[in-house]
Amino acid sequence: MGHSIHNEHERETVTNIVMIPSSRNHAEHPPSVHRVGVPPKLDLMKEFKHTVKETLFADDPLRNFRDQPRSKKLLLGIQAVFPILEWGRQYTYKKFIGDLIAGLTIASLAIPQDIGYSKLAHLPPQYGLYSSFVPPLIYSILGSSRDIAIGPVAVISLLLGSLLQEEIDPVLNPLEYYRLAFTATFFAGVTQAALGICRLGFLVDFLSHAAIVGFMAGAAVTIALQQLKGFLGIKKFTTKTDIVSVMRSVWQPVHHGWNWQSLVIGVVFLSFLLATKHMAKRKKRFFWVAAISPMLSVIVSTFFVYITRADKHGLPIVGTITKGINESSVKKIYFSGSFVGKGFKIGLIAAFVALTEAIAIGRTFAAMKDYSIDGNKEMVALGIMNVVGSMTSCYVATGSFSRSSVNYTSGCQTAVSNIVMSVVVMLTLLLITPLFHYTPNAILAAIIISAVLGLIDFEAAWLIWKIDKLDFVACLGAFLGVLFISVEIGLLIAVAISFAKILLHVTRPHTALLGNIPSTSIYRNIEQYPDAIKTPGIVITRIDSAIYFSNSNYVRERVLRWLSDEEERAQQMDRLPIQFLIIEMSPVIDIDTSGIHAMEDLYKSLQKREVQLILANPGYRVVHKLHESKFNELIGDDKIFLSVAEAVQTCSSKLKLDV
DSSP states (O other), X not given: OOOOOOOTTOOOOOOOOOOOOOOSOTTTSOOOOOXXXXXXXXXXXXXXXXXXXXXXXXXXXXXXXXXXXXXHHHHHHHHHHOTHHHHGGGOOHHHHHXXXXXXXXXXXXXXXXXXXXXXXXXXXXXXXXXXXXXHHHHHHHHOOOSSOEXXXXXXXXXXXXXXXXXXXXXXXXXXXXXXXXXXXXXXXXXXXXXXXXXXXXXXXXXXXXXXXXXXXXXXXXXXXHHTHHHHHTOSSOOSOOSHXXXXXXXXXXXXXXXXXXXXXXXXXXXXXXXXXXXXXXHOGGGHHHXXXXXXXXXXXXXXXXXXXXXXXGTOXXXXXXXXXXXXXXXXXXXXXXXXXXXXXXXXXXXXXXXHHHHHHHHXXXXXXXXXXXXXXHHHHHHHHHHHXXXXXXXXXXXXXXXXXXXXXXXXXXXTHHHHHHHHHXXXXXXXXGGGGTTOBHHHHHHHHHHHHGGGOOHHHXXXXXXXXXXXXXXXXXXXXXXXXXXXXXXXXXXXHHHHHHHHHHHHSOOEEEEEXXXXXXXXXXXXXOTTOBOOTTEEEEEEOSOBOTTTHHHHHHHHHHHHHHHHHHHHHXXXXXXXXXXXXXXXOXXXXXXXXXXXXXXXXXXXHTTOXXXXXXXXXXXXXXXXXXXXXXXXXXXGEESSHHHHHHHHXXXXXXXX
C-alpha cells in the first residue's frame, strides 16, 4: 500500500507504505510505483458535522468570537446584528461630507423614480415615496453594504403590479388591492429574513447569471413598453404585460390620435435624460448631471404645465399626492382569509427576485472597494426592512442598481447616504408633495424608460453567447418569456432552464480520452492537446464528475463506447489490441452505491473482453467507499494507482510481457 489521499479535515497517516526507488532512466531501472492506501474509517458524526458546516456555515460566522472574553463576545454579537455600531465608531466628518453629497444626489434621482415606479405597481404615488423613507433607515442600521441604495425598483414594481392585479382589480377595489400589496410585502420580508436566519442564502444562487441577464432585459423592455401609456397620453391601456397586448393598446387609439402634448414632452425630456446619461458615461466627473437630470426634468415640465394649464387641454398629470409621512398599515395586512395564501405566493416570488438583485448589486460594489458582505446578514436586513415596511404603508423595496451606481460614483462612504436620502424623502412628503400635482405623466414615463434601459446588458448577453450556448438559451428563454407571456412566466422559465442545465451536467457529465504529452509524465485530453500521444494497448479515460445514481449508467456506457472506438481503431490500423482501460478518477469527488454497481458492471463487461480495469488517483471519499464495498478486492489492490503515469508504466511493462 502507498500514500493515502485525504481531504482537509482528515490528516491521519496510513502505514504500510511501499516505496520503490525512482529513476529518471526507466530503461535501466524499474518504474517507481506508489500504491493508493486504505483510508481510515470515516467518523459518521464528524463527517455529518463537516457537511453541515460547509453547507450552512462555510463563512465560519463564529471565527471572531473564539478566544474572546464574555464582554467582548457580547459586544461582537451586538455589532453582528447592528453593523452600524461597528463602523459608526470610526465615522468622521470627512466621511459624512461624502455621504451627504451622495445622499442628496440619490434623493434627487429617487423621488421622481419613486413616483413613477408606484404607478408600475398600480399604487398611489405616495407609496413609492414611503418605500424610500422607512426601508432605507432600517437597512442602514442592519445592512453591511456601504454602497447599496435602497428603495422601490422597476422590476419588482412591475412584478408586484402584474401579480396583484390578477387577484384584485386596483381600480374597482383599491383598498383591498393596497391591503394585498402590504400582505405580499410582509411575506416577502418574512421569507427573506427566514432564508438569512436559516443560512439558506445559497438557494438564491440557483438563478443563474445568464437567466438574470435575460430576465432583467425582458423586464426592461416590458417596462419601457408599459410607459408608452404615459408617453403617448393613452387613457385606456391593457393590464397585461406581454408585448402583443401592449402594442395592441398602443395602436388601437391611433385613429383618434395620441395626446400630442404628452408625446412632445416625452420625446424632449427622454432625449435630455439619455444625453445626460451618455455624458456621464463618457466623462465620469459629470455623473451629477445624470443624477439630477430626472428631478430637473420634473421641475421644468411641472412648471411648464402649471403656467400653460396644459392639463385643461387633456394632458394627463400625476394629480394629488397625499401629504405627510407613512401611516401605519399593520391592521391592513391580511393574517387570515383567502388572501393570506395569495399574498404569501406573491411575496415569495418577489422576495427571491429582490434578494437576487440586491445581493448581486451589493457584491459588485463591495468587490470594487475591496470589502466583503455577508449574504445571510444581508437577507436578514432586507427581510426585517420589508417586514417593517409592510407595517408602514410601503411595498417591497430592495437595492436599486441605478441609484447604487450613482451612490458609488458620487462618493458615498457608508450607509449614512441612505439615511440622508431617507431624510430628504421625508421632507418631501411633509412639505412639497403638493408641488408634484401638475407633473405630467409623460415625464415620469421618460424617467422610467431612461432608467430601465440600463438593465439591458448587450455586452453580457454577447459574452454569454460566446462562452456557453446553453447559458444563452437560459438567457433568451427568460427574455422571451417575460416579453411575450408575462413577468412571472419569464421568471419561471429562467429558473426551469437553470435547473435543466444543472440536471444536464449532473446526468451527462463530461468524459475525455487522455494521451501523454511528449517528454513528460502528464496525461491530458487529446481534444485539447492534439500533440498528446495515445499509449498502444491502453485506453485512458477521465470522468469529470462525481458518479451518482443519476449518471452512473451513462458513465459506464460512455466509457465502454470509448473502449469500443479505440478497439475498432486499433484493429483497423493493425495495432496492439487493447488490454488495459485506465480511468483517471481525480475529478470524481464522490461515488454512491449506484456508482459502485456501475463500476462492477463495467468490470464484468471488461472481463468478457479480456481487458483489465485500472483506476488512477481516486479521491479520499471514493477510496473509502471502494474499500467498504469490497470493490478493491474485486479488481485487486494492485489495480489502483496514485497517478496515470504510474499506472501506464506498470501496464506497459505487462504489455511487453504479454506480447
